[in-house]
Amino acid sequence: MITKILPGTNIELKSGARDADLSVTGVVAMALPLHWGGRVTVIHAGDNTLYPLGYKISDPALKLVREVMNGAKQLILYRLNTVGAKASAEVSTGVTAEAVFPGTRGNDLSVVVSASGEKWLVKTYFGTQEVDSQIISAAADFSPYYVALSGTGTLAAATVKLTGGTDGAVESDYTGFFAELEKREYNVICSTDSDRAADVVSFVKEQNANRAYVQGVVTGVHPDSEAIYVCNSTGGVTADYELTPAESCATLAGLIAQAGVQTSLTYHRGITGWTDVKPHLTIDQQTGRTQNGEVLFVPLYGSPSVLYDITSLTTFDEDHPKDFGKGLVMRTLQKYQSDLQKLLDTRCVGKIRNSVEGRAQIKAMVFEMTSRGYLAPGYMEDFSADDITVTAGTERDAVSVVVGIKAVDTVDKIYVTVTAL
Template structure:
C-alpha cells in the first residue's frame, strides 16, 4: 500500500503522493464599523450597575421593553438624542433603588417606573378553575397569562411573580414603593469606567457637571489611549482646559438640561464616517440650544478648543469639528486638534491592532514570509483608506515591516497623511 496524506516536513518513508490543501493567503482591508458609544445613565428603569447593549434596531423595535418607556416619552429625550446617529449604545445604569411591588409580584428593576405597573387577576371565562393574569403598564396590557395557580406564572419583561402567592380576582393591584435610589456619586462613575475597559466603542459620554467626575473621565481617556492603546474620544460639557485630542468639550447650553448636548454630540461623533466631518452639520435634536455668541466669541472659543454650535439662517449647526488640544508640539501639531484627523488615526490604530491580534499574534512565524504578509495587509488596508479619500495615497515602498529587537517582535513604519474636508475658501476675483 502506498503512502499518502498531508505533510509537515519532507520526511516520509513510503512512496506515494503527499499533498497539502491550503487557502491562498488573502489580504485584509476591513475597516471596523463605527457608530458605537458608551453611555452612563441615571434612569428609572433597567438593569442596575451592569452594561447592556442596545442597537438602533433594538431601540426602534423594543424600546419600552428595554428602557421601560416608549420612545416618545418625555423621560426618553437623551436616548432619542443619542439614536439620531448612534448605531449601537453600551449603556450602564448608575443608580439602583427600591423595586416596586404588590402582593403578586415585584418589578423586574428598581426605580419609579415600577410604580406605573398594575396586575389584574380575573376568572377565566372558559375554565373557572383558572385565572387570567394581566400585566399593565400605564394601563396598557404588556403581558397576559392563563394559569391555575401562581406557581405556573412565568416572569415577564416587567414583573417577577411571587410564586407562593394565592391568586384571587382583583380589578387592579397597583405596584408601590419604587424608588430611583440615592444620588449618583463619583464612585458610581468609576465603576462604570472600569466596566467599559472590556468593551469597544468610538466615543465615551460624560454627562456629569461635576468637575471631579470630568477629571476622572479625562484621566481614564488619557490612560486608555496612551498606555493601553485603546482609541476613542470622550464627550463632556465645558472642559476645554483638558488640552487633549481625546477630549471633546461641548460649550453650548441647552434650555432643557444645561449639559444636554453631550448626548447628541456623543452619537454624532461615534457615527461620523472616517472620511467625513461633523463641521457645519445641522443639529437635528429636540433641545433648545443657546447660540447667543458674537463672531469674536466664536473665534475665541475655537482657539480655546471648544466644540460649539452657532446659528446659520434658521439652522443650528456645528461650528468646527474640534477637540480640546490647543498646545501643539512637533509630535502633535495643529492637525491633531481636528476630530477628522483623530478619527482617521484612531481607526488605523484600532484596525491594525485588531488585524495583528487576530491573524498574526501567536499564529504567524516572524520570518521574511510572515513579515511580507503583514506588510501586504497593511498596504492593502491603507489603499482602502485612500480609496475612501480618508488619507492621501501611500507609496507601498514607504511602508516597512522589519524584525524588532527580539525574535518575537516586528517594527512597522507607516506614514499617512489624513485628508480633511474643505473648510475655508480664499478666492480672489479679478475684475477687468
C-alpha cells in the same frame, strides 16, 4: 472537494481568507441615573426602549438617550442608581407581584388577574398601556416580564397597583462604569456631568495609552487633548425639550459616532429634532470659544448646525501638531490605529513565522488593509507600499512595523477675493 466519476475538469468556487471584522464604529458609552432598568443596557438603533429603560425613546425622560441615538448605531448605557427598591404589591393571599427592576418608574405598573376557564389571565400594564398578557395556573408558571410573581398562594381575581419603588442613591464616581467599559468595544464615551469630566478625561487618556483607542465628549473643562471634545457654551431647542450645553454633549457624541471617518461635522446642518440653538453667540464669542477648543452649535442658514469639527487640543508641538486639533483627522487616525492593531492581533500574532517571508506577508496585509479601507475611499492620500517597513526586532519573536499615513481632512476654510469690474 467534489469527486468526479467521468473525466473532465471540475471547478469549485470557495471563499478565500477575508479580513477579520475590524474595529467597531458608531458605538457610544454613557452613564446616567435612571428610573428603571438594569445596571447595563445596550440599545441599538431602532430598539424599543420601553422594557429596558421604562419609557419610549420619544419620552422627554429619555432625552439624552434619544439625542445619542439620533446618530449612534449603539449605546452602552450604564445606570448609576441600581440600589433602589423594586415596586411591589400583593396580588392575592400568598402571591406578590414585584417589578423586575428597581426605580420609581415601577410605581406605574399595575397587574390585573381574571379567570380564564380553569386558569388565570394575568395582564400587566405600564401606565395605561398593556405590556404583557399570560395565562397561567399558578404563580410559579408566570414568566417574569416587567413584573415577577412569587409565592405559593392561590391566585384570585384582582387589580393591584405596584408601589414602593425608589431610585436609590447615585454612585459617587464612575468606577463601576469604567470597569464595565473595560469589557466592551466602543468609540465614544460621553459625560453630561461636569463633576465627572476630569475622570472621563483621565480614563480616555489611559485607554489610549493602553491602545484601546477611544474619544471622549465632556463639559465644564478645558482638557487640551486631541482625544477629547468639549461642549461648554451652546445647547439646543427641540419641540419637546431644551438641552443645556452639558446635555448637548449627548447630541455631540451621537454626531461623532455617526460621522466616524466618513465625514466632517464642520458646518453639519440639520441636527435631528433641533429647531434652534441656545444661546446664539456673537462672531467674537464663536471665535474665542473655538480658539479655546470648544465645539459650538450655531444657527447656519436657518438651521441648527455644528460650527467646527475640532477636538479640545489647543497647545501644539512636534508630538501634537495642529492637525491633531481636527476632529475628522483624529477619528481617522484613531480608527486606523484600532484597525491595524486588530488586524495584526487576529491575523499575525502567533500565526506567522518571523522570517523574511513572514514579514513580507505582514507588510502585504497592512498594505491591503490600508489601500482598500482608507486609500480607496479617500480617507488617506499619498500612500504606497514604500510607506510600510516591517523589520525583525531584537528578540526572536518580535517585529517592528512602521506605517506612514496622511489623513485627508475636508475643506473647512475658503478664502475668496471678489474683484468688482
